Amino acid sequence: xxxxxxxxxxxxxxxxxxxxxxxxxDAGVISGGHLVARALRNEGVDTIFTLCGGHIIDIYDGCIDxxxxxxxxxxxxxxxxxxxxxxxxxxxxxxxVTTAGPGCTNAVTGIATAFRSESPILHIGGQGALxxxxxxxxxxxxxxxxxxxxxxxxxxxxxxxxxxxxxxMAAREAFNGAPGPVYLEIPRDILDREVxxxxxxxxxxxxxxxxxxxxxxxxxxxxxxxxxxDSERPAILYGQQVWTSRAEREAVAxxxxxxxxxxxxxxSRGLLPPGDPHHFDRTRAAAFSDADLIVVVGTxxxxxxxxxxxISAKATLVQIDIDYRTVGKNRDIDLGLVxxxxxxxxAALAAASGRLKQDKRGARQQWMRKLNEAEAAAxxxxxxxxKSDSRPIHPYRVAYELNQFLADNTIYIGDGGxxxxxSAQAVxxxxxxxxxxxxxxxxxxxxxxxxxxxxxAHPDKEVxxxxxxxxxxxxxxxxxxxxxxxxxxxxxxxxxxxMNQIRYGQLAKYGxxxxxxxxxxxxxxxxxxxxxxxxxxxxxxxxxxxxxxRRARESVQGLRRSAVINIWVDPREYAxxxxxxxxxx
Numbered sequence: 001x002x003x004x005x006x007x008x009x010x011x012x013x014x015x016x017x018x019x020x021x022x023x024x025x026d027a028g029v030i031s032g033g034h035l036v037a038r039a040l041r042n043e044g045v046d047t048i049f050t051l052c053g054g055h056i057i058d059i060y061d062g063c064i065d066x067x068x069x070x071x072x073x074x075x076x077x078x079x080x081x082x083x084x085x086x087x088x089x090x091x092x093x094x095x096x097v098t099t100a101g102p103g104c105t106n107a108v109t110g111i112a113t114a115f116r117s118e119s120p121i122l123h124i125g126g127q128g129a130l131x132x133x134x135x136x137x138x139x140x141x142x143x144x145x146x147x148x149x150x151x152x153x154x155x156x157x158x159x160x161x162x163x164x165x166x167x168x169m170a171a172r173e174a175f176n177g178a179p180g181p182v183y184l185e186i187p188r189d190i191l192d193r194e195v196x197x198x199x200x201x202x203x204x205x206x207x208x209x210x211x212x213x214x215x216x217x218x219x220x221x222x223x224x225x226x227x228x229x230d231s232e233r234p235a236i237l238y239g240q241q242v243w244t245s246r247a248e249r250e251a252v253a254x255x256x257x258x259x260x261x262x263x264x265x266x267x268s269r270g271l272l273p274p275g276d277p278h279h280f281d282r283t284r285a286a287a288f289s290d291a292d293l294i295v296v297v298g299t300x301x302x303x304x305x306x307x308x309x310x311i312s313a314k315a316t317l318v319q320i321d322i323d324y325r326t327v328g329k330n331r332d333i334d335l336g337l338v339x340x341x342x343x344x345x346x347a348a349l350a351a352a353s354g355r356l357k358q359d360k361r362g363a364r365q366q367w368m369r370k371l372n373e374a375e376a377a378a379x380x381x382x383x384x385x386x387k388s389d390s391r392p393i394h395p396y397r398v399a400y401e402l403n404q405f406l407a408d409n410t411i412y413i414g415d416g417g418x419x420x421x422x423s424a425q426a427v428x429x430x431x432x433x434x435x436x437x438x439x440x441x442x443x444x445x446x447x448x449x450x451x452x453x454x455x456x457a458h459p460d461k462e463v464x465x466x467x468x469x470x471x472x473x474x475x476x477x478x479x480x481x482x483x484x485x486x487x488x489x490x491x492x493x494x495x496x497x498x499m500n501q502i503r504y505g506q507l508a509k510y511g512x513x514x515x516x517x518x519x520x521x522x523x524x525x526x527x528x529x530x531x532x533x534x535x536x537x538x539x540x541x542x543x544x545x546x547x548x549x550r551r552a553r554e555s556v557q558g559l560r561r562s563a564v565i566n567i568w569v570d571p572r573e574y575a576x577x578x579x580x581x582x583x584x585x
Contacts, residue, residue: 028198032160032191033058035200036124037066039164042205043171045095045122047071047086047456049079049449051106053099055126055139058191071452071485076103078478080110081449083121087114087179088267088436088450089411089457091246093171094121100128101139104146109443111181112150117266117439118240118322120179122170123147127156129189147183152176154183160193165201168208175212178323179244215347216339223335224295224344225351227316231293232363234260237284239299240439241322243267247342248432251297252278254349258356259364261287261371265299266439270429281428282378283371291315298322298341301330302440306582320344386426389542392570395419398494399426401545402466405553406430409461411454413437415447416468417501419494421575423466434461445474447491452478455487462553463489470499470520479562480532488534488562490552496571497522504574505581525566534561540568 030038036059040048047069050056063070073079080096087094094114098107104125114121125147128137148154153173157166163186170182215221228234242251248271255262255278263284264271272279280287288294288311295318301308308331311317318335319327327336337344385396395418403426406412412429413436414420420437429435436454438446447465454463472493482488503518526536535555537548545567552563 028196029194030197030200031058031062031194032163032186033060034062034065035160035163035202036167036186036191037062037068038202039167040068040095040122041066042164042203043122043167044092048095048097049073049082049086049453050097051076051079051099051103053103053126053139055099055103055128055188056097056124056191059097059124069456071456071481073449073452073481074478075475076106077110077445078449078452078475078481080107080121080123081113081443081446081475082453083123083449084110084114084117084119084181085436085446085450085453086457087119087121088117088244089433089454091244093174094119094453095124096121097124098126099139100126100143101141103139104141104143108146108150109445110449111147111183113438113441113443113446114181115150115152116441118178118180118244120174121181122167122174123151123181123183124167125183125185126191127185127187130187131189143185144183150181151183152180154185156185156187157190160190160195161200163190163200165203168203172209178241178321178326212340213343214339215343216337218347220335220337221344221347221351224318224337224348225355227293227318227335228254228258228260228295228348228352229355229357229360231316232360233291233367234258234293234295234364235263235284235287235291236260236295236297237263237265237299238268238271238297240266240268241298242271242341243433244298245322245341247340247345250342250346250349254345257349258352259361259368261368263287265304266437267433267435268298269424269435270432273430274428277368277372280371280375282382282425283374285310286374287371288312288315294318295320297345300326300440303582304440307331382425390570391541392568393540393542393545395422395494395496395569395573396426397542398466398492398545398567398569399423401549402464402492403427405546405549406464407462410434411436411458411461411463413447413450413454413463413465415450415465416444416471416494417442417499418575418578419466419468419471421501421577444468444471447471448475448478448482451489451491452482452485452487455482455489456485459487462556463487464492465489466492466494468500469493469495469497469523469525472525473520473523476525476528479528479564483532483534483561486560488556488560490549490556491529491562491564492549492552493525493564493566494569495523495525495566496569498571500571500574501578504578508581526564529562529564532561534559535563536566537564538566538568
């Protein structure tokens with residue numbers, strides 16, 4: 001038991017230590033942790049996501065002095081996903097800080113997700129003291145070796161004087177070409193040591209970066225303009241990089257200025273509002289089969305594009321990407337441009353302006369009418385599932401109700417397998433930046449970190465995350481973190497008590513009696529929200545989905561606690577891609 005005298009002595013000791021620290025700073029010395037915070041502030045970082053550990057606490061102390069918000073979570077995977085989500089929502093460098101050993105390894109999935117999604121985040125990791133190198137210190141691991149394959153840059157900071165300099169070096173790499181994560185390991189004695197502030201290398205904000213808004217070769221811009229002007233049946237697909245580079249204005253202007261149908265994947269969903277005459281989403285396969293010109297902007301020819309094989313060989317194919325290595329990978333192209341999507345699209349529109357002849361404009365308006373008719377037919381075909389009254393609830397009905405429920409300011413997050421695939425066919429975000437999904441790594445568990453990040457980045461917006469029940473179980477406890485930091489959100493769960501995207505292929509391949517390892521228990525997740533002081537509800541009837549969502553919205557706004565709507569969906573229904581196993585082809 002601690003006595004009053006002991007408490008008083010401890011308080012005096014702490015006060016004395018604080019006084020010594022202040023005197024040290026006043027005397028012109030600065031610790032490694034405070035250099036980290038100062039360098040982060042120089043990079044425009046206003047928030048770090050972390051889980052505490054003894055190796056990294058001096059960074060927290062520095063963040064207090066620099067006015068950087070510290071968001072502490074319950075699992076480092078969530079911290080990494082939140083840093084990724086914060087980068088996606090703000091366009092700035094995201095930052096996750098983890099302790100050594102398991103702190104770093106727990107964050108690996110989040111860093112790998114950011115790597116495949118081209119999201120710029122700085123991962124700062126702790127390490128044992130250099131004086132204990134190779135001696136078996138607590139939580140010692142070869143972090144740099146471990147992180148190198150899933151980052152653009154990974155290094156150890158060798159001295160306190162180099163802390164800020166190496167943070168600026170890592171940050172530059174995060175935005176070099178296609179954005180991505182970077183990693184810095186900082187040993188504990190490097191962080192704790194105090195050095196003469198005058199001798200520490202602290203780059204000045206705004207003085208060590210070059211412009212990245214390149215259009216590439218101007219002759220290629222003219223070639224692209226010629227192709228756009230001469231085409232009768234063009235189609236454009238906008239991918240993740242269009243939003244990452246904040247090129248929505250130029251992207252939309254080109255579609256409207258040249259009467260081109262636009263298709264969208266990843267974070268580019270929402271660049272155009274539903275109902276816009278240039279917005280298409282159900283006819284991409286048909287368009288890519290019949291178009292005479294296809295322009296793919298900011299998305300690779302990976303499994304989502306059938307490695308390029310789903311694009312007609314008869315069409316002229318143009319690829320625009322920030323990363324030179326992506327252009328022409330997996331599929332031959334007719335023209336490749338490397339540079340900033342917004343700069344390239346804006347320059348191409350300027351070069352094509354006033355050159356589109358009336359007969360060409362008439363031909364492509366007829367082309368868009370044909371695609372619109374096909375869109376209407378595809379929607380009509382989906383309607384029986386979207387409006388199904390079947391029990392258990394059809395998963396397409398959930399996606400339909402979610403789309404009806406979205407407000408103009410709702411950020412929609414998909415976290416799961418079929419959950420993302422099915423909702424992509426029905427959910428149409430109303431504004432740019434309001435769609436988030438795991439990206440090409442296909443990570444489950446991103447939703448909670450993304451929701452926290454979205455709420456912190458945009459406190460004026462509503463956040464809704466649609467989870468599969470498997471995904472929800474991975475990171476749900478950090479819903480308490482969302483509540484604690486005042487960013488509650490609406491969690492909707494499509495609950496089929498299974499990892500259904502995997503289960504389908506398993507049953508199809510091995511038979512009904514050999515479906516093991518893919519079933520989960522029946523969990524009434526609505527009670528989870530109640531445990532955290534929020535609203536929860538179990539939904540078994542299709543007609544109750546909309547009222548339950550409204551009650552969740554009212555509760556989040558009133559109680560300032562997250563709500564969970566647990567919707568029991570039919571485990572025998574699957575997304576078309578799941579049934580065709582297209583993710584593996």
